[in-house]
Amino acid sequence: MGELHSGGCHCGHIRYQFSGPLHDIAHCHCSICRKVSGGIVTTWITLPAARFQWLAGTPSRYDSSNSCARYFCPQCGAQLALVTLLSPESIDVTIATLDHPEQAPAERHIWTASQLPWLHLDEQLPGEPQETLQVYQGPIKK
Numbered sequence: 277m278g279e280l281h282s283g284g285c286h287c288g289h290i291r292y293q294f295s296g297p298l299h300d301i302a303h304c305h306c307s308i309c310r311k312v313s314g315g316i317v318t319t320w321i322t323l324p325a326a327r328f329q330w331l332a333g334t335p336s337r338y339d340s341s342n343s344c345a346r347y348f349c350p351q352c353g354a355q356l357a358l359v360t361l362l363s364p365e366s367i368d369v370t371i372a373t374l375d376h377p378e379q380a381p382a383e384r385h386i387w388t389a390s391q392l393p394w395l396h397l398d399e400q401l402p403g404e405p406q407e408t409l410q411v412y413q414g415p416i417k418k
Contacts, residue, residue, distance in 0.1 A: 278297075280293060281294055281295070281296075281374060282331070283356075283369070283373040283374040283375050284356075285333075285348075285349035285351070285352050285354035285356060286349070287351050287352035287354075289333040289350075289352065290334075290335050290356060291333065292329065292330050292331055292369070293328075293329055293331050294369065295327045296323060298321060298379055298380040299321075300322045300383070301321045301322075301380055301381065301383050302382060302384045303318075303319050303385045303386070303401075304318045304319070304385075304386050304387055305387045305389075305392070306386075306387035309387075312338070312346060312355060316395055317397060318372075319380075319382050320358075320370060321369050321380060322367075323367060323369065324367075325365055325366055326365075328357075328367050333349070334350075335349060335356055335357070342361075343361040343362060344359070344360045344361070345358065347359075354370075354373060355370055355373075356370055357369045357370065382398055382401060385397075385398070385401055385403035386403070386404050387405070389405040
């Protein structure tokens with residue numbers, strides 16, 4: 277199964293695990309991530325959905341757009357993951373909810389067109405005005 281990584285929400289109600297290396301990690305600057313998290317940036321790891329599993333609890337789902345479903349703890353509200361039609365075979369997991377987030381530094385910035393002008397974070401990393409993924413036209417599976 278390779279490297280195993282685990283994480284969960286603040287209150288411990290939700291736990292997850294995934295296998296594989298820690299790469300494809302991006303700081304997201306989109307306005308939706310800011311609004312749902314209350315933070316100025318959200319850092320995500322993208323991985324094949326087949327390598328991810330919920331271990332404890334059942335997360336709540338929020339459809340933040342026509343193409344994106346977000347998963348969070350119904351008790352403490354921690355944002356844990358998202359699934360997007362832009363990449364239906366993958367899942368994005370919030371780095372901040374990993375048990376060891378210090379092992380997962382960001383490699384790039386995405387949605388820099390929405391970046392707050394006063395934010396200066398990891399400026400040496402490459403950035404994308406949006407996110408370069410192929411758009412999939414179809415419903416999000418519930």
